[in-house]
Amino acid sequence: MVVIEELSKQYGSLRVLRNINLTMETGLFGLLGPNGAGKTTLLRTLCTLEPIERGRVSICGFDLKQEGHAIRKRLGYLPQHFQVPGSLTGEEILHYMATLKGIKNKQDRNKQVARVLEEVNLTAKARQKVRKYSGGMLRRLGIAQAILGNPSLLIVDEPTAGLDPTERIRFRTLIDRLSKDRLIILSTHIISDIEAGCEQVAVLHRGSVAFNGSVADLRNIATNRVWEVTVPFTEYEKHLRTWKVTASRQEKNMAVLRVIGDKPPVSNAKPLEPGMEDGYLITVKSDTDY
């Protein structure tokens, strides 16, 4: 559905994307990476907001460079900073966006707007001005506008940033439901969001694809490389500097550390079941001080 071949991009002397090669099929595709890895640039390129300099991208069989207009007809996008005019109501925003997406028949538009409002559970607040929406409601409105016109490709950039836990869970459920019959590219640095619903994941690091595979494969990278070590609390600071500690907790006067390493850091280190976060951290370890 989305085929990216040798995609590169640079701003001045700064290379933000380097020879990206990715293939994405229907379902939820997770895009992970530290800040500045090039996730947003890649997504903006897929949304036709950034021109392609080198490489080739095909979406739903259309060449992005030549047939951007055809791709935009099949696209839904929720940007990282979803900002809409606060003086309009949620319903007005959706009508406006529906018109832009080419839903010109008023009856069709009414139906679709009502449907997406229902989908995101905003029907009761549809006639409220957007400036009065909470952060969660605004994100849901963002999703509602993105799914107008039933797009085949949905791109969501950092959708759960700033949401409270309840909103986040509701949002994940919604995304999960929508991913049944379309490709959703979910970009985030919140690993649990991807772990919860994605089958495929790619990790971008310094503009390159550092990992591309299933969530399980990413997790497996850390197999036999995660350890639990218990040390006196007084030595906590010292070990933080020498080992790659990803988590810690205090038990009485002892500190229990989760450590990543190819070998057990101490002889009594206990091997642990790896998580996706461990696999991600190993992938981007070269510049991440975990």
Add this chain to the structure above:
Amino acid sequence: MSTMVAVVRRECGLLLRKKKIWIAYIAYVALWLWVIVPMEIEPIPLQLRGAFFFNRLNYILFFAMLFFSLIGVYGARSTRLSEFSQLMMTSPISNGELMWGRWMSQAIGVLLWTLFTIMIQFLWYQWGGVPATQLGNDVFYTGMMVGSGVLFSHALGFSLGMMGRGVWIYFLVTSGWLALFWVWSQVENHDIHAYHPMLSLFMPASLYVWVDEIYSGWGISLQLASGLLHQGMIAMLTLLVLGIAWGIFLPKRRIPWERKWNLPVIGILFIPFLCLGFLRYQGIASEWQRYQKEGEFYAHSIEKKKTSEVNWTLETMKLNVSFPRERFLVVKSSSQVVNHSRKKKGELWMTLYHSFKIQAITGKNVASWSRKGDGIHLHFKKPLAEGESTNIHFRYQGNPERIWQQTGRVKTGVVEEEGVFLRKEDGWYPLLGLRDLGDSWVDKHVPWRDFLAPTVMSEEGRTTFDVTVVDPLTPYPFTSNLSKGKGNHFKGSSQYGAMLLAGHFTHMKIMGTNIVVPPEMIPSARKIIARQQPIWQDIKKQLGTSVQPEAILFLPTGYEVDPGNERFTDQGVGVWGVQRLEQLMAEDEGTTIKGWLPVPNHSSDTQFFRAAITWGMSRQLREQHHNRLAHFIEEQGVDGIDGQKKVITYLEEADKHGRRVYQERIRSLYQAYLRQGNDDFTMRKAIQRLEQKERGGHKG
């Protein structure tokens, strides 16, 4: 298209919901009220709302153009860069629909502003009872000018905003407009006497002198055609600029249709712009050429010393005038000239505007004639002895139109359907003597800054005129400084000469003065005359000389021809434009008196004398200076006043004995002034003689 309409509708809705927008509009209305209300409270407006309105609008419009260009830049940047716009760009909307839609929604804000402006004008005119025709013309002109001018500046800002991301565009736009404003204000304040006429071509709105090929008179109605042409050109330029912006806006995002049609559309828009621009250019260039030719003519062709034939009088002048078409007249004249020289005279110089084609000059005693510039040299069969007269008949035709450069470009010798304006100084009928019909010089440092001005001329004696207009051309009734008979027939004796005028005018007498005035200016005329009349009477009482003009022509809004800087041409047809009226109303009593004194400001002595006369007449000055003449004189800044202490003491002594005594001394001094002549007059000499005379009188 429907997507674009939706964008316009939604974006307009958004715009109109912004409180700041309405605050800005309310502030704009308040600004006008601030201008209008004081004028309505005090009797300043003189019923000249049009003049005041356009004068103020000129300034407001410039700042509006600056403001809306910046709004345009802001609009373009938000179209390119705002988060919501970025979201819009991920939808299938085309670049054109997005860009034009966003621009149009903002342009509605501009049109709303225009609507506010014309509403204010409409209501103000209605309040002042301005006639419907003028109201309609002016409001249409304002709407056209303001609308297209500001829309263009907004489009220009919008297009520049599309081109670059940096905030430098704001500075570029601001400095561009301020530079233009500076140039305009220099011209408007007359700090430079001329400007290259091609500058008009680059103005976004037809502001008075800026747009018309020449600074034509008769108000807005005459500027309407050139204004329409200019604003049409600006409207096409607006579309062209936006077409280019469309091409520049995200070129890689364009849909196939846009890729194919963008350049052809720019080409299609360019053609009408080019045509209208060429017509404008041609109009200005041809007028400019004509002007330069005329300037050249007056710079080199006339012997300036020979200004009049002092020993002749033009006793009668019968004129039969027809206007078969615009910018054309046909005249048959019969005049009687009398020789007053003791010597026999066999030749005579007369003057007629050189553009006329003379078909015949006949007369029982006319042997031959020749032409040199505006001059006509007549030779008689039999020389005329003192007191002898002869009749001379002229037949001629041609275009009397003349273009001048004073504070702006002005036009006289007008023969158009909208009106006729023929002054004696245009040489539209044969004048006695060899006269300068224009005054010209060239500024070598600034090639386009040459100067061509109408002249002021006076006559030695009175002439009895009989003028008949047979083919009037214009639907407006004719009027003149002469008395009106039946139909378009004018008769009377005048020392000034004959002026023919047709337009939206009324001929009437106010306090014994002939007035030619547009009906809406009658109340103003009454006010002005009521202010001047006592001064004319006082001057006559004090100096024994009448300074009351034979007739006064009040010129309507937008008309700016004042012959020279005098209040009236020598023997008395005043031509008062709006600026002059404003000036007269604003003057204090002392300045008004000085303005009418028949003693020109020639030397420190005449300056002193003028101050002394004024003191005798003005109660206001006496109150201001607590009856201290010396104090008043000192304040006048007369050169070498320290050496005039004796003279001041002499005048002060008279003043102590009362106003009547003081005025008697002034009258005596005026008699001395007349005897000595303007060049030789000194106060000290005049007073010495007066004292000698008084002493002689006492002894006797």
